[in-house]
Amino acid sequence: MMDRRSLLGATLLGTLARPALAQPGARPVTLVVPFSPGGPTDLIARRLAVSLGEGLGQTVVVENRAGAGGNIGAEFVARSAPDGHTILFGTSGPLAINRMLYPGQPYDPVKDFTPVAPLGRIPNVLAVNAGVPAKNVQELIALAKRERLSFGSSGNGASSHLAGALFNSMAGTSIEHIPYRGTGPALNDLVAGHVAMVFTDALTALPHLQGGRVRALGITTAERSAVLPDLPTVAEQGLPGYDASVFFGLVLAANTPDPVRERLRSTFATVVAQPEMRKFLESQGMQVAPELTPAALTSLMVTETNRWARVIREASVKAD
CATH class of the missing domain: 3.40.190.10 (Periplasmic binding protein-like II)
Structure with a gap:
């Protein structure tokens, strides 16, 4: 039989293993699109939201928070509670490139987010x-x-x-x-x-x-x-190495517990693997990422930041 200390530890562990995101019937999850409605990012997000909701057993609502090249929506998610109920469907801009385009950007893409997984590139x-x-x-x-x-x-x-x-x-x-x-x-x-x-x-x-x-x-x-x-x-x-695409990925607020992130990542990977979803994504021009892992998204964010920094500096690119 367990002593009281072991029983308490087991109870706490069980509580952590059942994060709010994984509980069917819990409050809705918000999938933030940092751009206006109607574009390709919004269209893909809305299709993903339906399937994610089915997999999580919760309603997933798409919310558009456009402005500053995606920074407004991204900052909203970065400042949200780290409980898995607010997800950013981010792209190259807010997750990598914008930090070189917007001096004083109010969040750090690496430090202020918990990466879930990349989706792919268009x-x-x-x-x-x-x-x-x-x-x-x-x-x-x-x-x-x-x-x-x-x-x-x-x-x-x-x-x-x-x-x-x-x-x-x-x-x-x-x-x-x-x-x-x-x-x-x-x-x-x-x-x-x-x-x-x-x-x-x-x-x-x-x-x-x-x-x-x-x-x-x-x-x-x-x-x-x-x-x-x-x-x-x-x-x-004749231009080997030329690659100028837009990548997509899911992130949560920093310090989101690992069980919450893994629940979302696993559901997301299952959704993306569905034949109908693959067909839809390919019809939108999406080249699905070979690895749907947090490490793959982190690597992508860092690589893209470093790759575009030189181009932005040499061409003196300024954001509107």
């Missing part, structure tokens, strides 16, 4: 106006060294801006950056020929590509995209 596509004579990346580089070209982006400091800055750095070109207030206006000016090229997510570009108004020259991830499987990567076309 690539950008390098697309040019149909009138641009270049048919591949090498021809585009040669053209840019002969003529003055410009590329549009969804705004200063956006992934589409950084993709162009990295391209200039690796290709030795000086293609002028033209920032817009969103992807739509940038694509409109690409179609009209006011800018020669853009870097944008494949799904957004697809209708324009199918209509023949713009032409895709390359995918910006290390591997080809399932959305455009026949399109070679930029890296394949």
Whole structure:
């Protein structure tokens, strides 16, 4: 028989092993999207929320907290109670890049979050106006060294801006950056020929590509995209190592207990492994991460921070 001390210890351990997140019927879980409704991040989050809720036995509610490149939503989660009821569906910006773009950022992505797992990456596509004579990346580089070209982006400091800055750095070109207030206006000016090229997510570009108004020259991830499987990567076309994609991952507030994090991580991994979920994610251009672990997300956050710091510094990139 257990003595009173052993019994008390066993009781406390049992309490810790049954965190609030794991209790069916407990209060709803909030999945914070640090961007406005309607974009690809929001769309994926809402699909994940339904399946996560089913797996956890709780309601998972998506809450959009947009602003400052994702920093407002991220700070909200960083300052939330570390009980697993508030989750950030973060991207490269708030989880890595923003700390170099926003002086005085009010949270530290590494110290103020408990990483759960990465989801994967969505690539950008390098697309040019149909009138641009270049048919591949090498021809585009040669053209840019002969003529003055410009590329549009969804705004200063956006992934589409950084993709162009990295391209200039690796290709030795000086293609002028033209920032817009969103992807739509940038694509409109690409179609009209006011800018020669853009870097944008494949799904957004697809209708324009199918209509023949713009032409895709390359995918910006290390591997080809399932959305455009026949399109070679930029890296394949003479810029080895070029990778300008957006990564996604789940984090909780710092000091969230390990049992709470593991419950969420395990459920998340099960959800992502479902065939229907995989098919949906791939239809959104998502390249699912090979390892859905806290260590994999931490490594990704640190690597991306270090990789983009040099590009931001050399190109003097400033956020809007």
